[in-house]
Amino acid sequence: MSTDHQYALTTTWTGNRGPGTTGYRDYDRDTVVAMPGKPALLGSADAAFRGDRGRWNPEDMLLAALSQCHLLSYLHACVARGVVVTAYVDDAHAVMAQDGNGGHFVSATLRPRVTVADGSMVDDAIAAHDDAHEWCFIANSVNFPVRHETVVEIG
Known part of the structure; x- marks a missing residue:
């Protein structure tokens, strides 16, 4: 459906x-x-x-959409797996190649640092990133790879 x-x-x-x-x-x-x-x-x-560096640009917003979508999908995946997340920070990065007047994104790398409540949750916390990647509407809508470099800590 x-x-x-x-x-x-x-x-x-x-x-x-x-x-x-x-x-x-x-x-x-x-x-x-x-x-x-x-x-x-x-x-x-x-x-x-020639833009204003103090304002959001479309390239910033695309990366922000990828990062936020993954985060929200990840939190859902953690609930489904019984993982208690107490903190999440993503230092995301993207690369755009420009060719003449055009250009395109060639990659994005999300670097989430996740804190979980208990050491027994680490394996599921790592696996939940695969679920999140599969469920992320934005990552499923782009034509370039979105990679993850995950760190999971115990809080």
Whole structure:
């Protein structure tokens, strides 16, 4: 049985300095991403593409989506396996290759450091990352490898 879920948001360009896009250097890449009931997300292009490095860019958001999706899938997998997680931090990294005016992501590596309540849970805590990878909607939607380098600690 298949269930469809719908998502909608509004992205508004806020970078018009007055003359619009009269030239490549004549406008800012600033955006606001909004959804009803959620805080606005200030976006821009990557700094390498004349964006504001203080705002989220699409490449950041893709990596953030992969990391957060894995985390949420992982917590569910741990509940299913009887693993009590008390802390989780992921230092995620992605690589994008640029070729001319285009580019594509070639890999992402998630580096979750997980703390579990008891030493008897370590093996299942490690195995739960495979479950999470299989269940992660975002990882299942990209065309590049998403790897995991996991550390499990006892808290």
